[in-house]
Amino acid sequence: MKISKETWRLAFVKSLPIMCSYFFLGAAYGIMMEETGFPWYVALLLSMTVYTGAFQFVLITFLSTGASLLTIAITALLMNSRQSFYSLTFLNDFKRMGKRKLYMIHSLTDETYAVNCTLELPRKEKEDTMFGVALLSHCYWMAATVAGAVLGQLIPFELEGIDFCMTALFVIIFMDQWKKASSHIPALAGLTCGIVCLLIFGQSSFILPALLLVSGILFFAGRKEAAE
Amino acid sequence: MSTPMLAAAIVLSVAITFGLRALPFLIFSGERKMPDWLQKLGEMLPSAIMAVLIIYCLKDVPSDFAGTGIQKLLAVLVVAVSYHFKRSTFFSIFLGTAAYMLLLYFF
Numbered sequence: 080m081k082i083s084k085e086t087w088r089l090a091f092v093k094s095l096p097i098m099c100s101y102f103f104l105g106a107a108y109g110i111m112m113e114e115t116g117f118p119w120y121v122a123l124l125l126s127m128t129v130y131t132g133a134f135q136f137v138l139i140t141f142l143s144t145g146a147s148l149l150t151i152a153i154t155a156l157l158m159n160s161r162q163s164f165y166s167l168t169f170l171n172d173f174k175r176m177g178k179r180k181l182y183m184i185h186s187l188t189d190e191t192y193a194v195n196c197t198l199e200l201p202r203k204e205k206e207d208t209m210f211g212v213a214l215l216s217h218c219y220w221m222a223a224t225v226a227g228a229v230l231g232q233l234i235p236f237e238l239e240g241i242d243f244c245m246t247a248l249f250v251i252i253f254m255d256q257w258k259k260a261s262s263h264i265p266a267l268a269g270l271t272c273g274i275v276c277l278l279i280f281g282q283s284s285f286i287l288p289a290l291l292l293v294s295g296i297l298f299f300a301g302r303k304e305a306a307e
Numbered sequence: 308m309s310t311p312m313l314a315a316a317i318v319l320s321v322a323i324t325f326g327l328r329a330l331p332f333l334i335f336s337g338e339r340k341m342p343d344w345l346q347k348l349g350e351m352l353p354s355a356i357m358a359v360l361i362i363y364c365l366k367d368v369p370s371d372f373a374g375t376g377i378q379k380l381l382a383v384l385v386v387a388v389s390y391h392f393k394r395s396t397f398f399s400i401f402l403g404t405a406a407y408m409l410l411l412y413f414f
Binding site: 096099100103104107121124125128129130131133134137138141142148151152155156157158159160161162163164165166167170173174180184185187238239240241243244245246247248249250251252253254256257260261262264265266267268269270272273274277282285286289290293294297298300301302304305306 | 312313315319320323324327328332341342344345347348353354355356357360361362364365367370378379382386391396399403404408410411
């Protein structure tokens with residue numbers, strides 16, 4: 080079970096790009112949590128247990144605007160459903176990892192998925208490296224969250240506009256998906272449903288109908304296409 | 308936000324997120340294959356959800372166009388253009404956020 084020094088080094092090198100973006104995003108997250116009025120340990124708790132950057136950002140705005148538990152649940156379900164599809168990729172790898180399996184499942188994110196997908200190593204080294212990347216990334220995220228929350232307390236002025244990094248993150252994920260997609264219809268359906276629901280339901284309550292509408296449309300479109 | 312409400316929101320978020328990550332291990336423990344329609348949904352859903360979330364982030368652009376709206380749109384443009392050319396997540400998020408903060412500060 081012991082991980083060799085070389086493997087840790089490899090895991091560290093592989094995790095460097097993750098470190099860059101997690102430090103910045105995690106710190107921004109910590110600052111936003113602090114500015115919304117949450118103590119650093121709540122921010123840390125969320126980064127440790129929920130550990131999915133995109134949803135954690137959305138959760139801040141939900142908590143601060145007093146969104147209902149139903150809205151939180153449905154959004155979590157739809158936003159994080161992509162994690163299920165990431166898990167599928169690693170079904171066989173994780174199953175062999177014994178005690179580490181549960182941690183590997185919990186620590187799966189967009190970024191660790193992208194890095195661990197590309198590892199071409201013999202079995203033992205691959206498993207150790209995947210675990211190393213997962214653990215290091217989780218630590219970067221938690222450390223950055225706490226650093227951000229503390230930083231937010233120390234800085235006397237408000238860092239107005241720091242919340243834009245959530246928007247930037249979504250735009251980037253969207254562009255990656257756009258590039259990979261064989262059809263742009265789902266993306267355009269999402270934009271259309273979002274805008275239409277915004278116009279109908281207004282700013283404060285459009286997210287839930289928009290998410291439900293577009294996933295409903297795609298569900299039926301997928302069934303129809305699969306049946307053909 | 309009250310503490311019980313916050314606790315409920317956190318527990319719910321953790322349960323759903325972990326549940327989704329673990330789901331394939333519960334369903335596909337044997338040799339069972341994923342149904343085609345689910346495969347299709349998995350390919351289509353993420354970009355649609357992300358699109359809705361971008362609209363969510365920009366929801367106050369029309370109602371506060373001069374205050375923060377135009378700045379947000381410009382910063383989105385900065386992110387999109389820089390990411391198109393450099394393909395660096397960190398660089399584009401940093402640049403876009405800095406651009407937005409500066410635009411807010413100066414205009």
